[in-house]
Amino acid sequence: MALASPIFEILKNFSEDFNNPVTLTLVFDRANLEGNKKLSVFYYDEVKKDWVEVTGGKVNAGTITVQVNHFTKYAVFAVGQGATVPAPDTKPTISFSDIAGHWAKANIKQAVSSGMVSGYLDGTFKPDHTVTRAEFAVMLMNVLQPQGTEEALTFTDTAKIGSWAQKAVAQAVQAGFIKGYEDGTFRPAAEITRAEMVAMMAGALDNLVEVNAETDFADNKDIPGWAKASVALVKQAGIVQGKGDNQFAPGDHATRAEAVTVLLNLLALKRS
Structure with a gap:
């Protein structure tokens, strides 16, 4: 089979x-x-x-x-005739029609196999599509698998958070990974920036690494003050690397391939 x-x-x-x-x-x-x-x-x-x-x-x-x-x-x-279904712990081969030759192919297959993220019904993964804030919250909670009850959501746009993501967002709020915007919104459909992605992940590191408040990225001055310590933390932890010419590119939107890659790095660190 x-x-x-x-x-x-x-x-x-x-x-x-x-x-x-x-x-x-x-x-x-x-x-x-x-x-x-x-x-x-x-x-x-x-x-x-x-x-x-x-x-x-x-x-x-x-x-x-x-x-x-x-x-x-x-x-x-x-x-086939007489075939049996794989045991629950069997890791079946993951195949998507649009990841051949992609730099994150191995990471994508590992992330899907672990249950972190799923593909699409048309057989694609869409590795270069951007990730929304709600989607990343779900991926992050799939990695961390927190226990306990969720925080009641009080965002002014809570009604816009899809039912598929509300539990994960609530868990992330309870854990302190998400605080929302100054206007009280969460903006679930907004494309997540690299700075926002890192800020959500940083809380999951607890005190696994010590960190300085500055980074050595060439565009350090462009990293928002609210995200600078988080960026430095995940960089020193080896979770996130820069782009070309040592740029962090804090305002760039994270892709699905980038998201699963950094989350796999986070998972590896948590398990070490």
């Missing part, structure tokens, strides 16, 4: 199953269709820690369509 698609995590904003079936169409890779293998969609049962086959899938060109009554992690597997 072989994984024939990325693993997609699909969420909704209520806990109950659907009253009526929902049509789900997933893209798969035909390279795994050797011999007498057939394609089937599976979902991951979080309680039993096992993959469960969804019956009745209809294959059409490069996609397979099934009817489901709930959302969770889904993937397409190429199944």
